[in-house]
Amino acid sequence: MTAFIVAWVTVGIIQLPVEMNILGKRFAIARNLCGFILAILIAILTEGTLSLLGGIQ
Numbered sequence: 585m586t587a588f589i590v591a592w593v594t595v596g597i598i599q600l601p602v603e604m605n606i607l608g609k610r611f612a613i614a615r616n617l618c619g620f621i622l623a624i625l626i627a628i629l630t631e632g633t634l635s636l637l638g639g640i641q
Contacts, residue, residue: 586623586626586631587623587624587626587627590623590627591619591620594616594619594620595616595619595620596616600612600616603615
């Protein structure tokens, strides 16, 4: 669930063409890729934290 929420906020395929025009193609693609990778990383860290605390698995 954490990965979905973070990716929903940070990765934007719909607005990518506008971002490319305003910020540049390289930056827009790099920003979306970083957002996607970080969403997965945050989900893994959240799962690890919850398991350490004895939370929901």
